[in-house]
Amino acid sequence: MTPAPRLCLLLAVLLLPLAGCGQPTAQGQAAPPPPQVTVAVPTTRTVTDRDEYVGRFVAVDVVNVSTRVSGFLDKIHFTDGQMVKEGDLLFTIDQRPFKIAVDQAQANLTQARANLDFTKADLERARTLLEDRTSNAISKQTFDQRTQAERTAAAIVLSQEAQVRSAQLDLGFTEVKAPVTGQIGDRRVSVGNYVTGGVSGTPTLLAVIVSTDPIRFEFTIDEASLLRMTRRKAGADIKGDPVTLKLIDDKDFVHEGKLDFLNNVIDRETGTIRGRAVFDNKNGLFRPGMFARIRLLASDPYQALVVPDAAIGTEQVKKFVYVVGPDNKVMQRFVTLGPLVGDQRVIRDGLTADDKVVVNGLMRVRPGVTVNPQMAAAPAAPAQGSASAGASGAAASSAPAK
Structure with missing residues (x-):
């Protein structure tokens, strides 16, 4: 054998063990165990939907406090922001002009009553003379005139009595009292300012009271x-x-x-x-x-299936859960969601009470994968729950929120 073939044979013998170094064969290698997940069956609860x-x-009550009479503000009887009761004194308008008006009205009433007493006495004398047919001391016309004078005097008395009541009412209006119980805001006018009443013009706003x-x-x-x-x-x-x-x-x-x-x-x-x-x-x-x-x-109490909200997955706009079948293979099940009850989600459609839903280990599964399911401990569910829909903007319906 020539040297060249010998060299090639030697190199082949040396490289043969190196070719298989570090390359394990598929034969005899153990398959990885199926991933372990936690599953639970849906729980039945009595729930009530709420929006x-x-x-x-x-x-x-919101009351804009103002005065009914015009005048200069004399006193303020509250501190800004305090609680007031109905009838509490808040402001006092200068009462001196109104007291004078009351005195004048009462004087006019006294004069009118004196005049009425005189006309009554004069009428009685005329009646006596008229009834005496032998004297002819008074005519029927004179008697009628005295009767008219007595009636006019009585009317004047009524008018003056009304004037007195009006003056007394205006005097009472100088004390501005709380019309309702509540919290008063800050004063809008300081002492010494002239305030306008509602009769003679646009009333001056003194304060605002809101009931609480x-x-x-x-x-x-x-x-x-x-x-x-x-x-x-x-x-x-x-x-x-x-x-x-x-x-x-x-x-x-x-x-x-x-x-x-x-x-x-x-x-x-x-x-x-x-x-x-x-x-x-x-x-x-x-x-x-x-x-x-x-x-x-939003509804009467009803029986519903609930699963942990964390078990709900999203695929674009659809919601789904992973369910483990009899052969321990994972299936994707699309569901229709209801409102949330605590940390449990109501399932309106897509599940039965016997389905085993994956509640833990969601990242380790996908449809068709064989898993090692472990049953979760049954939660202590309350007898009745309150299902609430998620609010969006000004209002929220009982449509699924997740």
Whole structure:
């Protein structure tokens, strides 16, 4: 054998073991175990759908305080922002001109009454003389004139009595009192300014009082939600239904009230109707103008299947869950969602009570994959839940929110 073939054979022998170094064969390699996931069957709960709306508080009474008589402001009897009760004295107008008017009216009344007494006595004398047919001391015409004088004097007395009452009323109007119980704002006029009453011109605004307890909450309801609520009550009035409210810093709807008003027409431009609820506000937590969310009943209690909201997946606009079949293979199941009950989501369609839904390990599965399912511990579900739809803008229907 020549040297060249020997060299080639030697190199082949040396490279043969290197060719297989570090390259494991597929034969004999163990397959990875199926991923472990946690599954749970849907839970049946008794739930009640509720709609959410955004609105704001308004005072039951808003009073612009002004005076009925004109004059110079003499005294202010409150501090800005304090709570006042109905009948509390707020302002005093300079009373001296009005006291003079009362005295003058009473003097005129005294004079009118004296004149009436004289005309009555004169009439009685004329009547006596007229009845004495032998004397002919007075004529029938004179008697009629004295009768007319007595009647005129009586009318003047009535007029002067009215003048006295009017002057006393104006004097009383110099003390401006709180017409309602509530919180008063800041004073709009200082002492010494001339204020105008409502009779002689545009009244001067002195202050504003708003009632605080109870307080109203106004919001708008869309037409579809209104129809759903009306049909739930079979056409009966929905006023008086219980409502709950959540402030901007509340974690849940913890404030309870009731629906007390629903407008009689739907706004043509917005397709909504104005609603109103009333709440107790003894602690003064709610203030007019404050925003909040309110929940209204949208259905009667019903049985529904719920699954953890974290188990819901999204594929474009569709919602789905992963379900483990009898052969431990994962299937994708599209579902129709209902409102949220705590951390559980109502499933309106797409699942049965026996389906095993993947609730943990979603990132390790995909349709067709074989998994090792482990049953989750059954949650201690309450007997009844409150299902709330998500609010969007001014109102929210009970359509799926996720």
